[in-house]
Amino acid sequence: MNRRTKIVVLGSALLLTAGAASAATASDAPRQREAAALTGTAKLYRSAGDDITFSFDAHLAAKDTADPMKATGTFEFSHYLNGEGARARATVDCLVTGGKVAVVSGVITSSDLPGAEGKRVGITVHDVGHHDRLGYSWASTGSPVETKELPKCVGSAPFEKVKKGTGDFTVVPWRPDF
Numbered sequence: 001m002n003r004r005t006k007i008v009v010l011g012s013a014l015l016l017t018a019g020a021a022s023a024a025t026a027s028d029a030p031r032q033r034e035a036a037a038l039t040g041t042a043k044l045y046r047s048a049g050d051d052i053t054f055s056f057d058a059h060l061a062a063k064d065t066a067d068p069m070k071a072t073g074t075f076e077f078s079h080y081l082n083g084e085g086a087r088a089r090a091t092v093d094c095l096v097t098g099g100k101v102a103v104v105s106g107v108i109t110s111s112d113l114p115g116a117e118g119k120r121v122g123i124t125v126h127d128v129g130h131h132d133r134l135g136y137s138w139a140s141t142g143s144p145v146e147t148k149e150l151p152k153c154v155g156s157a158p159f160e161k162v163k164k165g166t167g168d169f170t171v172v173p174w175r176p177d178f
Contacts (some may be wrong), residue, residue, distance in 0.1 A: 034061055036059070037097075040169035045162065048081065050079060051078070058092045058102075065174075074092060087111065091106050091107055091109050103124045105150070105152050120137075120147070134160045137155055
């Protein structure tokens with residue numbers, strides 16, 4: 001190896017070492033965990049073949065641990081059968097989680113279901129791996145339009161099953177300081 005080759009090899013080794021050190025420093029820094037979250041997309045199982053999908057991107061920042069009504073994000077849901085149905089998108093206004101269960105509520109901001117915009121809806125998710133379950137505030141009324149004055153963070157028991165192989169919800173448990 002001549003002198004020039006040695007210098008290039010040594011210089012490359014120093015750059016690699018410096019790069020690895022700075023990368024290790026950046027990734028080793030402690031990251032603050034968010035206070036709670038509900039994320040993911042899945043279809044519900046219906047024997048009649050209904051196409052029902054729920055998607056969540058709801059978060060409660062660590063700085064807001066004491067107030068679940070400061071949660072942010074959106075969720076969407078749709079229900080179609082034989083080409084007929086509706087979809088809706090809501091802005092999150094509350095998120096409470098406990099263990100692997102989450103309750104999220106929000107106000108519908110866009111929908112093709114007449115009368116749904118402006119209505120608050122609530123959804124409960126039980127995160128049990130690929131066998132998740134879900135419930136929604138309009139379970140007993142049949143439609144979000146029929147829901148009257150729903151308070152924040154109210155949903156129903158998670159009675160619906162997620163269709164096998166369609167997705168998986170993730171719940172980050174809330175740990176309030178009591």
